Amino acid sequence: MSYQDVSAAPPDEGPPPPSKADLYSYKFDTWYTSDPNAQVVCLIIANIICVFLLMALFGITGSLASEAGFNYYAEMAWMSWGQLSGTGGSPDGGLWGTRIVGVVCAFMGMFVFSLICAFIEEAINAKLESIRKGKSKVLDKGFVLIVGWSDRILPLINQLCLASESDGGGILVVLGEKDKEWMDGYLQDNVQDLMGSTIVTRSGSPIDIFSLEKVNARDARAIVVLSTIRDADESDSQTIRSVLALTAILGTPREDGIKGHVVCEICDIDNAEIVHLGFMDAAFAKEIVKPVVASDLTGRLMILCCLEPGIARVFAHILAFDFNEFYFKEWLGEGDPPYNMDLTGRRFADVCFMFEDAVPFGIRIADENKRSEDQSVIMVNPPGDTIIERGDQIIVIADDNDSYWPDKLQMVDPGMNPEREEQADDPVNLMLIGFRRDLDDMIAEVDKWVEKGSALMLFCDTPIPERMKALKAGGLEVEKLQNVVLHHFEGNPMLLPNLRDVEPQNYTGIIVLTESRDGVEGLSCDSRTMVTTLLIRDIQKQHAANGVLVSEILDPRTTELVKLAKMNDFICANDFVSMALAQMAEEEDIHPLVEDLFSPEGSEMHIKDILLYALPDENLNFWELVTRARNRAEVCLGWIRADEFENGAAVPNLNPADKQQRYTWSYGDQLVVLSED
Numbered sequence: 001m002s003y004q005d006v007s008a009a010p011p012d013e014g015p016p017p018p019s020k021a022d023l024y025s026y027k028f029d030t031w032y033t034s035d036p037n038a039q040v041v042c043l044i045i046a047n048i049i050c051v052f053l054l055m056a057l058f059g060i061t062g063s064l065a066s067e068a069g070f071n072y073y074a075e076m077a078w079m080s081w082g083q084l085s086g087t088g089g090s091p092d093g094g095l096w097g098t099r100i101v102g103v104v105c106a107f108m109g110m111f112v113f114s115l116i117c118a119f120i121e122e123a124i125n126a127k128l129e130s131i132r133k134g135k136s137k138v139l140d141k142g143f144v145l146i147v148g149w150s151d152r153i154l155p156l157i158n159q160l161c162l163a164s165e166s167d168g169g170g171i172l173v174v175l176g177e178k179d180k181e182w183m184d185g186y187l188q189d190n191v192q193d194l195m196g197s198t199i200v201t202r203s204g205s206p207i208d209i210f211s212l213e214k215v216n217a218r219d220a221r222a223i224v225v226l227s228t229i230r231d232a233d234e235s236d237s238q239t240i241r242s243v244l245a246l247t248a249i250l251g252t253p254r255e256d257g258i259k260g261h262v263v264c265e266i267c268d269i270d271n272a273e274i275v276h277l278g279f280m281d282a283a284f285a286k287e288i289v290k291p292v293v294a295s296d297l298t299g300r301l302m303i304l305c306c307l308e309p310g311i312a313r314v315f316a317h318i319l320a321f322d323f324n325e326f327y328f329k330e331w332l333g334e335g336d337p338p339y340n341m342d343l344t345g346r347r348f349a350d351v352c353f354m355f356e357d358a359v360p361f362g363i364r365i366a367d368e369n370k371r372s373e374d375q376s377v378i379m380v381n382p383p384g385d386t387i388i389e390r391g392d393q394i395i396v397i398a399d400d401n402d403s404y405w406p407d408k409l410q411m412v413d414p415g416m417n418p419e420r421e422e423q424a425d426d427p428v429n430l431m432l433i434g435f436r437r438d439l440d441d442m443i444a445e446v447d448k449w450v451e452k453g454s455a456l457m458l459f460c461d462t463p464i465p466e467r468m469k470a471l472k473a474g475g476l477e478v479e480k481l482q483n484v485v486l487h488h489f490e491g492n493p494m495l496l497p498n499l500r501d502v503e504p505q506n507y508t509g510i511i512v513l514t515e516s517r518d519g520v521e522g523l524s525c526d527s528r529t530m531v532t533t534l535l536i537r538d539i540q541k542q543h544a545a546n547g548v549l550v551s552e553i554l555d556p557r558t559t560e561l562v563k564l565a566k567m568n569d570f571i572c573a574n575d576f577v578s579m580a581l582a583q584m585a586e587e588e589d590i591h592p593l594v595e596d597l598f599s600p601e602g603s604e605m606h607i608k609d610i611l612l613y614a615l616p617d618e619n620l621n622f623w624e625l626v627t628r629a630r631n632r633a634e635v636c637l638g639w640i641r642a643d644e645f646e647n648g649a650a651v652p653n654l655n656p657a658d659k660q661q662r663y664t665w666s667y668g669d670q671l672v673v674l675s676e677d
Contacts, residue, residue: 047084054080138200140171141219144585147206147242148226149176149183151554152265154190155575156224159582161197162321166400169196175204175215177228206242209249218250218258222585225264227294232267232437239264240271243289244278253288261588262289263581269293269441270475290584290591294577298552299442300598302571303449305550306430306509308607310640312550312571314652314672315597315605319579324397324655328364328589331394331406341406343394349384350409351394352626352635358396358404359655361635361674364589366391378592381603381635381674395593397637397655410659414624417631418615422608422677427453430484431504433493433532434513435460435467440474443486448600452483459489459502493532504536505545512536512551514573526553603674607640610669617666622659625671634675642668 018026032038055076058064067075144160146153157172164170176183180203187199204211206225217223225242229235243264251257266272272291279285305312317323333342343351351360365377367389378395379386388394398404428450432442439458446456458467467488471478478486491498493512504510514529533551540547551570583590597605613628613636614620620628622636629636638654641663652672 050084051077051080054084135214137214138173138202138216140173140200140216142221143171143173143200143219145215145217145220145223146172146174146226147223147246148228149174149178150226150228152226152574152578152581155578156226156581157187157191157199159321159578160585161191161193161195163325163582163586164197165195165321166402169194169198171198171200173200173202173215173220175202175206175211177203177205179203207238207245209245212245212250217246220258221260222588223258223260223262224581224585225262226581227265227267233271235267236271236274239266240275243275247288248278253284258288261287263584263591264289264291265577265581266291266293267295267437269296269438287588290588292577292580292584292591294573295436295438296441296445297580297594297598298571298573298576299438300445301576302511302513302550302552303442303446304598304605305571306511306548307428307449309548309550310607310650310652310670311605312576313650314607314637314640314654316576316579317652317654318397319576319583321579321582324359324399326583326587326590326593327358327396327398327401327404328393328587329396329401330366330391332390338405338407343388343406344390344392346388347384348382348386348388349630351388351406352384352630353410353412353623354406354408355396355398355404356407356659357655358398359635359637360394360396361637362395362593363388364393364395365389366393378589378596380593380596381633381676384630384633393589399655410623412621412623412627414620414627417613417628418611420612422612425451427451427455428508429455429457429506431457431459431502431507431510432513433459433510434515434529435462435470436513436515437470438474439467440471440476443471443476443481443484447481447484450483454484455487456484457487457489457502457507459491459493461490461492464488464490494528494535496535499532499535499539505540505543505547507547509548510536510550512549514552514554526555529553603635603676605637606673606675606677607670608673608675610639610665610671611667613671614665617664619662619664621662622656629671629673632675634673637672637674639672640670642666642670 032042035041055073058076058080063079064072064075146156153174157174160170160172174183174187180201183201183203187201191199202211202215204214206212223246225239225246227235227239229238243262246258246262247253248257253259264275266275272293275289275291276282276285279288301312301315318325331341331343333340333344341354343354346354348360348363354360362378362380363382363386365379380395396404430446430450432439432446435458443456443458446454460467462470489502491501493499512529512532514525529551533549536549539545540549553570553572554574555572580594583594596602612632613625625639626636638652638656640650640652642650644651644653654672
């Protein structure tokens with residue numbers, strides 16, 4: 001029996017040697033890339049091969065059969081070269097001198113033709129490069145101009161496209177400091193449906209007069225100036241310079257300057273009024289320039305969400321263009337039916353019952369004697385006996401600007417409201433996790449909304465002396481807080497031991513802020529917030545606590561992940577601020593309206609127990625609920641039914657489609673109203 005000695009086996013010989021084809025290919029690559037004359041040699045060889053190939057083909061076809069010997073080959077070569085070069089190449093006797101001149105002429109023609117081709121190619125490439133770089137001036141009119149590029153660009157464009165969808169689309173012009181080709185590629189990759197709109201991008205500086213001229217800023221119907229720098233002071237400085245360039249350098253607004261209004265994003269509320277300093281007339285300045293303090297807007301909303309869970313979805317419903325929106329309109333009985341009813345002289349209480357496809361909730365007063373320094377008076381939930389005068393506009397929420405009109409008065413009598421007193425608000429124990437520049441404003445805002453005796457815990461990893469110094473520098477005077485007592489805890493909110501030490505299960509409401517960090521994308525900042533919220537919710541679950549948990553996120557892509565934490569509410573800052581900017585771009589009067597709705601003074605949006613308006617298991621339609629709300633000096637906007645959920649969250653139904661349909665109301669249902677408390 002034999003066997004093979006494995007140890008004696010030949011060693012591995014490695015990969016096989018290269019083939020001749022590989023060697024020739026390698027040598028050719030090396031020669032072509034290293035020899036400066038390689039292209040000329042290749043061209044000569046290619047011509048010789050083509051001449052010999054044509055000679056063979058002409059020989060097969062019997063050309064020049066009358067010739068023989070050297071003359072045959074010479075004439076055959078000449079004819080082949082002539083056909084190849086385009087000089088003719090027909091056998092015309094022994095005129096070789098003429099043929100030599102013809103060859104020279106052919107090369108001269110090639111040279112001149114090549115120059116012409118090169119010049120044409122250069123001109124075409126220059127034009128294409130100009131198109132790619134966006135060097136041409138925008139010639140459109142009546143478009144929305146977006147100045148600046150930030151994380152809010154995508155949700156803002158989406159909202160503006162939604163706003164123009166019913167009109168077949170609109171034109172959006174973007175002026176950013178990034179390369180035009182990059183902006184075009186980014187928008188093509190991330191905006192799936194323009195809904196009929198067209199996006200035009202131009203690269204340039206927002207404070208450069210030539211860039212503003214290039215995007216034809218004067219003929220824009222609205223201009224949105226985005227904040228593009230993380231540092232609040234630096235960002236606001238650039239925003240103010242952009243506004244001054246638009247309202248001063250380009251000419252006098254509404255005359256030889258810009259035709260539309262400017263909506264600008266401001267980072268620090270202390271800088272909100274500075275954007276108006278370029279005008280002599282303060283009232284005219286507020287008519288032209290609408291500052292939106294993004295952090296203040298989201299901060300107020302998070303506070304409201306902490307006190308009334310679900311209010312964020314209500315605001316998103318009326319600020320987003322894919323649901324109901326705000327509309328202002330005067331009804332003078334002009335136009336074709338059904339838009340020709342005159343509401344002049346009517347009481348506001350009657351107007352509330354005259355729109356089948358909209359919900360009236362306010363008046364824009366036109367009387368000069370009633371005007372304030374804002375050049376308009378927005379009355380939200382005015383007294384029922386307020387008379388609509390000529391020039392007054394009715395403010396409604398509706399699906400579209402042409403989807404509603406006044407109709408006959410809906411006469412209903414559902415009887416008196418249930419004898420049930422609204423429960424008084426109790427002091428709350430809140431915790432605010434995270435630290436950011438405008439924290440002093442948030443604390444002051446909390447003090448306005450809560451009852452006396454409330455407490456607020458600040459939990460972050462910023463040392464207490466440092467945070468107190470920052471709060472005082474921001475203008476917070478702790479000793480002047482009337483309703484809330486401030487407490488501090490220093491620690492890392494992403495660490496479970498620190499969270500357990502602060503005992504989140506004992507708080508009635510917790511707000512988790514997302515801290516923006518320089519050079520860090522919103523998605524990465526949201527990751528820290530997600531860890532904190534998941535840990536808090538787990539602690540609350542272990543202790544069977546039902547405190548309200550509200551979180552702020554920056555990137556819309558985090559939305560689906562946030563739902564895993566089963567929070568009571570969350571605010572996507574980029575989405576929400578973009579909604580507000582888009583609304584104000586489409587309707588300039590919405591600016592004071594939004595400020596009014598987010599202010600603790602006057603009427604605000606509230607979500608109230610349905611049992612204040614309906615008995616258990618009582619059947620009422622929308623008009624009857626409107627009557628019950630009017631009995632309490634409130635405006636009913638819609639409801640939130642306990643059995644209607646989407647993605648695990650209750651869905652607000654504002655401006656119901658069928659206002660005659662009756663529902664059976666029970667515990668857990670809620671009414672969305674505008675009221676003064």
